[in-house]
Amino acid sequence: MILAHMLAAALPALQFPSGGDVVHLLPELIVGGGFIITMILDTFVPPSKRTWLAVWSLGVLLAAAAVTVSDWITVGAQQISVYADSFSYDRFGLFINCLILLAALFVIALSPSYLERQKIHHGEFYSLILAATAGMMFLGSSESLMMVFLSIEVLSLALYLLSGFRRGNAKSQEAGFKYFLMGGFASAILLMGMALVYGETGHTQLPAIAQVVASDLQSVDPLLLTGIVLVFVGLGFKVSAAPFHMWTPDVYEGAPLAVTAFMSVATKVAAFAAILRIFSVVLTPLYTHWEVAVSAISILSMLIGNLVALRQTNIKRMLAYSGIAQAGYMLIGVAVSGSAAIAGVLVYLAAYTLSTFGVLAGVMLVAKGDDDSSSYRSLRGLGHAHPYVAAMMALSLLSLAGFPPLLGFWGKFFVFASAIQNGQIALAIWGVLTSAISIFYYIRVILILYSPQEAEKGAPSPWFAPARAGAVVVGLGVAATVVLGVFVPVVYHLALSARDALLVRIAAP
C-alpha cells in the first residue's frame, strides 16, 4: 500500500524523454539498433549463411535511408533541437546521413563476395560497419561537444577493430594497432580542447557557445583560443589533414579493402560535418583568430598529399595521400568561411564519396591475395581482362582529378569559386596548381590499367572475376558521378538547402 503510494508520488517526477525527440533521431537509432541486433544474430547464423547477415544489414541501412529521405521532406528549412541541444535535426545532418548511408550500403553490398574470397567472412564485420555508421551519423547531427566526442569514439572504436580485421595478417594487425594508438592520442587532444572551450564559455552546447563567443569579442581568452586550436587538431586528425596525416597511408594499406573503402570515405564526411558545424558556424565570430591556422593546414595538406602521392606504387597508399590532398581542398572551404563555401564543401564531399569509392570498389571486385591486388604491378593489364571494372575505375579517377563534367570537377569548382568570392585568391590559385599535379598520378593509374599484361599464356589470372551484383552496384555509383556531374544544379540545390538549415539558429555574418 505504502509502496503503491510512493510509486504514484514518484511517477510524475520521472521525466521520460518526449516521443518527439526520439523520432527526430530515427535514422541514427535504426542503424544503432541494427548494430546490436546484428551482433546477436551473428551468434545464431551458421558460417555458410553469413551472406544473410549482409542482406539484413542492407535492409537496416535501406530503412534508415528511407527515413532520412522522408525526414528531408518533412523537416523543411527548420532546425530542431533534440534532447536539449545535444543533437540538431536539420537538413544538414540529413545530407551527411545520406552520404554516410550511401558509403555503408555500397560497402556492405560488395562485402560478402570479397570477404569470402579473402577468407575473412566473419559476422562481426557487418555489426562493426553498422556501429561505425551509427557513430558517423550521430556525429553528423551532434550539436554538443559531449556528443561530438562520444560519436567520434563510437565510430573510431569500430574502425580500429575493422582495420585489424584480417586476423592472421601482420600488416592488418599493425594497421589496426597504429590507428588505435594514434586515434587515442588525437581523441585526448580533442578532449582537452573541448574541456578548455567548455571551461571558458561555460557551455557544452554549440548554440550556447555561439552566443557567448558572439557577445564577447573584445576580450578573447587565450585559453579559449588554445581550446579551439586543440579541437581543430583533433578533428584534423580524423580528416587526415597534413601535419596529422602520418597514420593514414599505413592504416589504409594494412586494412582490408572493404574497410579502407568505407573509412576513407565515410570518416571524412562525418568529421567534415563536425568541422563545418563548429568552425564554419559557431566560431565564425572568432574567424580572424583561426583563419591563418586553417589556411596553413589546408595549404600544407594540398602540398604534401599531392607530392607524396606522385611516388606511390600502391593504389591504397596513393588514395590515402590523394585523400589528404582532398581534405586540403575541402579545408579551403572552411578557411574562407563564407556561406557559399559550406555548400561547396558539401558538393565536394558528395563527389569525393562517389569517386574514391568507385576506385577502391573496382579493385575490391577483382582483388586476389594478401595484398588485395592493390600494388600497381598487380593492376597492370586489368583493362584488357576486365574492361568493365577498369572503365569504372578510370571514370572515378578522372572525377577525382577534376575532369569536367564529372562530379569531382564541380566539387573543386564550387570550393575554389567561393575562395575567389571571399577574396582568398592565393588559396584558390594554390588549389588549382596542386590539382594540376594530381592529374599525373591519377592518369598514371589509368595508364597502368590499360597497359599490356605481362603474364604468360596459361598462367592463372591474377584477379577474380567480378561478382555480378557487386559490379552492378559499383556501376550505379559511377553512373551517379557522371549523371550528377551533368545535372550538377540538382546536387548544388540540395547542398544549398542543407547549408541554409545549418545557419537557421546561428546566423552567419
Place this chain on the structure above:
Amino acid sequence: MSTGDFQFLLFLGTLLFMIGATGVLIRRNPLVIFMSVELMLNSVNLILVAYGRALNSLAGQIFAFMVIVVAAAEVVVGLAMVTRIFRAEHTLDVDRLDEMKD
C-alpha cells in the same frame, strides 16, 4: 573552492596532460603509450571537474563520466589488440612494427 585551488587544479591537469603527451611521443612500448593516453584522458577529467566546480555547472561532471566510460571501452579494444599483436609477432616494440613504409 578558492581561485587559488582552481588555478592549481588547472595547472596540475595541464601538467599531467603534458606528461601523458610526452609519454606517447617518446616511449616505445605500446602498453606504456597506451597508459600515457589514459593519463591524458584522466588529466582532462580533472580539468573538466575543476571547471564544472568553478562554473557551478554540472556539465563538467557529466562530461567526465562520459570520458570515463569511453576510456574503459578503449581499454577493452586496446588490450585485445595488444594481445593479438604479441601473439603474432612476439614483440612489443612500436619501432619493430614497420611492415609498411613509403
